[in-house]
Amino acid sequence: MAEPKDLEGFIRSGSPEHLLVRRLDFSRLPKHVAIIMDGNGRWARQRNLPRVSGHRAGIEAVRDVVECSARLGLRVLTLYAFSIENWKRPRAEVATLMALLKEYLNKELANINKNNIVFRTIGRFEELDPSVQRELRKAERATAGNSGLLFNIALSYGGRAEIVDACRALMRQARDGALDPEQVDEAEFARHLYTGGQPDPDLLIRTSGELRISNFLLWQIAYAEIWVTETLWPDFRRGELLQALVDYQKRRRRYGGLEAEESPAAHPPEQRILV
Ligand code: FPP
Numbered sequence: 237m238a239e240p241k242d243l244e245g246f247i248r249s250g251s252p253e254h255l256l257v258r259r260l261d262f263s264r265l266p267k268h269v270a271i272i273m274d275g276n277g278r279w280a281r282q283r284n285l286p287r288v289s290g291h292r293a294g295i296e297a298v299r300d301v302v303e304c305s306a307r308l309g310l311r312v313l314t315l316y317a318f319s320i321e322n323w324k325r326p327r328a329e330v331a332t333l334m335a336l337l338k339e340y341l342n343k344e345l346a347n348i349n350k351n352n353i354v355f356r357t358i359g360r361f362e363e364l365d366p367s368v369q370r371e372l373r374k375a376e377r378a379t380a381g382n383s384g385l386l387f388n389i390a391l392s393y394g395g396r397a398e399i400v401d402a403c404r405a406l407m408r409q410a411r412d413g414a415l416d417p418e419q420v421d422e423a424e425f426a427r428h429l430y431t432g433g434q435p436d437p438d439l440l441i442r443t444s445g446e447l448r449i450s451n452f453l454l455w456q457i458a459y460a461e462i463w464v465t466e467t468l469w470p471d472f473r474r475g476e477l478l479q480a481l482v483d484y485q486k487r488r489r490r491y492g493g494l495e496a497e498e499s500p501a502a503h504p505p506e507q508r509i510l511v
Pocket of ligand 1: 273274275276277278279291292294295298316317318322333336337340389469
């Protein structure tokens with residue numbers, strides 16, 4: 237499958253990034269890429285700057301990765317911007333993060349629309365400051381008619397909280413007689429997650445070298461490939477995203493079953509044993 241036209245002018249021909257693009261098989265891109273953006277604080281500390289300078293610098297990385305994902309033709313990108321646990325940070329840091337988010341939306345909304353991106357929030361939305369909620373709703377409404385990349389931003393998000401929220405929704409339906417508990421299977425459960433209706437992440441990227449999941453998309457990453465880089469988030473750019481995609485395409489995904497060449501030829505896929 238050919239390189240998408242949208243990459244023209246974004247990835248310079250002959251650049252190291254272009255060499256990575258040429259190694260990609262565009263018919264096998266991950267449908268959903270999720271990223272744990274980590275290392276803003278360390279980036280700032282290395283420069284003797286306050287932590288919030290790291291968050292500010294991280295916005296440039298967000299811009300680059302979002303636009304690159306849209307131009308590549310990815311279907312879904314989810315960025316972990318603020319966890320439920322992040323509420324424990326000093327008030328001033330939380331306030332700055334929220335202010336940066338509003339600033340990002342104000343400055344970037346036109347570009348998000350230009351790139352045909354659908355913007356959505358996942359997480360405990362009602363816990364956010366009303367002024368932040370307003371900006372987020374505005375961006376969601378303004379991009380709802382687009383048809384390109386779905387960009388989820390996880391805010392006041394926790395994977396366990398999401399599972400609890402899905403349970404509550406299902407139990408309310410059962411209480412009201414609208415649902416038979418015996419009918420709840422994995423697909424029905426997944427429909428009640430914040431990401432209901434979206435494909436699960438195929439690729440999970442984490443920056444700054446930590447080997448943790450940090451309560452991110454716990455249900456959805458059951459079979460995701462994990463790719464970790466030592467790069468701190470503010471230094472992350474399209475080149476590393478492309479490298480992650482190239483590496484992802486070298487992985488052999490088995491979903492607990494057998495690889496195609498190992499499985500008996502007469503064995504149709506639907507009969508293979510899947511864990
Ligand atoms: C982790 O770094 C990063 C965060 C908690 C927030 C991520 C926020 C941004 C990238 C900027 C704002 C985002 C948007 C979408 C406008 P850390 O502070 O935990 O770093 P450390 O582990 O080095 O201390």
